[in-house]
Amino acid sequence: xxxxxxxxxxxxxxxxxxxxxxxxxxxxxxxxxxxxxxxxxxxxxxxxxxxxxxxxxxxxxxxxxxxxxxxxxxxxxxxxxxxxxxxxxxxxxxxxxxxxxxxxxxxxxxxxxxxxxxxxxxxxxxxxxxxxxxxxxxxxxxxxxxxxxxxxxxxxxxxxxxxxxxxxxxxxxxxxxxxxxxxxxxxxxxxxxxxxxxxxxxxxxxxxxxxxxxxxxxxxxxxxxxxxxxxxxxxxxxxxxxxxxxxxxxxxxxxxxxxxxxxxxxxxxxxxxxxxxxxxxxxxxxxx
Numbered sequence: 001x002x003x004x005x006x007x008x009x010x011x012x013x014x015x016x017x018x019x020x021x022x023x024x025x026x027x028x029x030x031x032x033x034x035x036x037x038x039x040x041x042x043x044x045x046x047x048x049x050x051x052x053x054x055x056x057x058x059x060x061x062x063x064x065x066x067x068x069x070x071x072x073x074x075x076x077x078x079x080x081x082x083x084x085x086x087x088x089x090x091x092x093x094x095x096x097x098x099x100x101x102x103x104x105x106x107x108x109x110x111x112x113x114x115x116x117x118x119x120x121x122x123x124x125x126x127x128x129x130x131x132x133x134x135x136x137x138x139x140x141x142x143x144x145x146x147x148x149x150x151x152x153x154x155x156x157x158x159x160x161x162x163x164x165x166x167x168x169x170x171x172x173x174x175x176x177x178x179x180x181x182x183x184x185x186x187x188x189x190x191x192x193x194x195x196x197x198x199x200x201x202x203x204x205x206x207x208x209x210x211x212x213x214x215x216x217x218x219x220x221x222x223x224x225x226x227x228x229x230x231x232x233x234x235x236x237x238x239x240x241x242x243x244x245x246x247x248x249x250x251x252x253x254x255x256x257x258x259x260x261x262x263x264x265x266x267x268x269x270x271x272x273x274x275x276x277x278x279x280x281x282x283x284x285x286x287x288x
Contacts, residue, residue, distance in 0.1 A: 117201025163281035214279020
């Protein structure tokens with residue numbers, strides 16, 4: 001794992017990237033034969049906004065310097081595995097132009113990116129298999145009903161910015177929005193001073209503001225892709241193991257070797273957290 005920090009006012013911007021490419025398997029541990037991503041402790045602070053250092057002042061020569069102590073805690077950031085398998089026939093793999101493997105890989109990669117966005121920005125609590133969505137336990141602000149819609153847009157964007165600006169301090173604020181809202185912001189305010197990113201993982205009408213120094217992530221630089229023509233699969237969106245205690249899984253079980261098929265598996269280790277929940281604000285059902 002590599003932690004890149006950008007020193008600044010208050011908690012520094014930290015982007016934690018999981019370096020688990022094929023050449024770096026050593027960074028994962030083995031537990032009961034299963035690959036496990038390493039844990040990272042991310043330094044966080046007590047909830048609240050950034051303020052001037054309490055007690056700091058000009059001092060005369062030899063005067064004692066004021067001492068202060070912040071409430072510092074740690075958040076465990078353990079990357080979790082996101083994975084999917086796609087199948088197709090060998091005839092399609094070898095007889096199509098462009099190659100089916102390339103087309104399927106691109107489609108899976110694009111849909112995978114949308115899925116990661118959906119999971120990252122949802123409001124689902126953490127469990128043993130996944131981190132909490134970034135909106136978990138953060139209530140949506142009420143969208144403006146002002147008219148015309150341009151006035152509502154201005155009010156919504158201004159309100160979201162104000163909500164996270166205390167945590168951001170002098171650090172950057174970014175907006176993530178459903179595609180229609182992201183495009184509307186860019187068209188209405190071509191010189192908008194904050195970066196705006198569209199996300200197909202958000203429902204229409206959802207707009208999120210994030211103080212970048214409040215967000216920390218641990219994500220593979222690129223998904224890992226593997227193919228096999230000998231594996232046996234349980235053809236189900238929510239499969240069981242192929243067999244358990246000698247009992248075969250219910251549903252269709254398919255052998256890639258017997259059917260002359262190809263299975264493409266895509267894996268990504270990822271996790272995310274907020275160093276302060278006050279660093280994210282969001283609204284929904286906007287009128288613009």
